[in-house]
Amino acid sequence: MSVLDIAAIRQDFPILDQQINGYPLVYLDNAASSQKPNQVIDAISDYYRKDNANVHRGVHRLSQRATDAYEAARDKVRGFVNAKSDKEIVFVRGATEAINLVAQSFVRPQAQVGDEILISHMEHHANIVPWQMVCEQTGATLKVIPMTQQGELDLTTFDDLLTEKTKILAIGQVSNALGTINPVKEMTAKAHAKGIPVLVDGAQAVPHLAVDVQDLDCDFYVFSGHKMFAPTGIGAMYAKQELLEAMPPWQGGGDMILSVSFDHTQYNELPYKFEAGTPHIAGAIGLGAAIDYMHKLGIENLAAHEHQLLDIATAKLVAMDGIRIIGTAKEKASVLSFMIEGVHPHDVGTIFDQQGVAIRTGHHCAQPVMQFFGIPATARASFAFYNTVEEVDALVAGIKKVQELFA
Amino acid sequence: MSDADLRDLYQQVIMDHNKKPRNFREMDNANHLAHGNNPLCGDALVVFVKLNGDVIEDVSFQGSGCAISVASASLMTEALKGKTLEQAEEIYQQVHKQMTGEEADRSALGKLEVLSGVKEFPARVKCATLSWHTMHAAMDSDHDISISTE
């Protein structure tokens, strides 16, 4: 069904080869965090075995090698999102930290009482709470783009929501709770027509779509490594160079300075101005290895396989009685959120786990989405390229088991 | 864990109490109440108690949650109605013990023993204990009129 040799790919992911409760592990919780291939695990352990030292500091050989590997990883990230320059790539802990950075360092200094910050109804808490904090700090107001019953953005009022008071549009490219792919390029163009900068939360997009920040023309693009087969604790923020130059540093410390005296400190050049302290060097190297791995397989091929799985799974669930799919947008990636009639998602999660099937149950850090649909939680299966059609069958079998138990 | 564990967890009694929770109602003349919620999973319930002296004259609950939390709350209301505060405290302690895998006094538990299946499912213990903690909070409040410990 796909140009990829999925069986061979699965060999690269040692964690997948295990039994849970006597059943083969079926890992369908990729939107929460993805698994890591040997290529990433080895890159990290090789770094610690052979090259570990602090970066940008020593003249000695190990420090040189660590610095080279760290900067090579930055260039891989640059290529991955097609940024113009390595100066535009800042390593962070993840999407959450990047959004907080932009909120505090870019928006907060400019925002005043009565200003507005525009997000959407389907954002992850990571793209809600940092903005609420800025609103509290500055007296700005949070505005929300509404959503339809299908889980698509309702853009009928979008033009009116973009006002001369809007300090930023912050929008997820792919919804983690619904799977919806949002038209961020078109939205960015509209915001820019009114001079409004745009942050795109790409946390759920980078594992599934080829990203081109120059084509999107967004001002900020943020994502986490752990959702794209890289380690936890590392992520990246792309930002246009002129914006980064104008922004004050977020955190102070070592590495982000050129010179320090008690009278005056001169900040380092980009991107180091935004990387105070010793960074997650091994994490960055692991992220670089994950990017290499995805490129080797071909991001289009990965996306095509996942999409096929999503289509097959969706069709199977639609054909079952008593299943309600939450999030039926035309454009979707990876995520299948559903409710089984009469059964709370947590009971679903436990029964699935019992059969070795790992799915997420809960509000997915998107409580406004749950409130919109009037539900406390959903069960969510989310696919990665190493998943198989047989694993979709395990999902269906899991649902049948739940329905049997709760009949 | 096995399928047998799953059947232990979702016993008929649990399923029945989930479908038809007992004492599932607001209580106008409650003199103790508390809100309990589990922010992680969104389970939320209110426990109402009417104390007459040190006797639990009536106890009820409302809210939403998974089968385990609803059934546990429902079973709790049945078990506590008519009990003295001291008896209720003893039952609370025994329930807690059995859910966390400690040796519990089975005679004190009676029907509540069906909740013991949850000890094989550590991630679900908090579902089963939510109503009990909420009830405890309601009892502990020193106000005699309706209050929320939220």
Ligand SMILES: Cc1ncc(COP(=O)(O)O)c(C=O)c1O
């Ligand atoms: C859409 C979206 N944004 C942001 C985040 C936050 O990512 P992290 O927790 O890695 O910072 C997530 C993670 O679930 C997400 O799905």
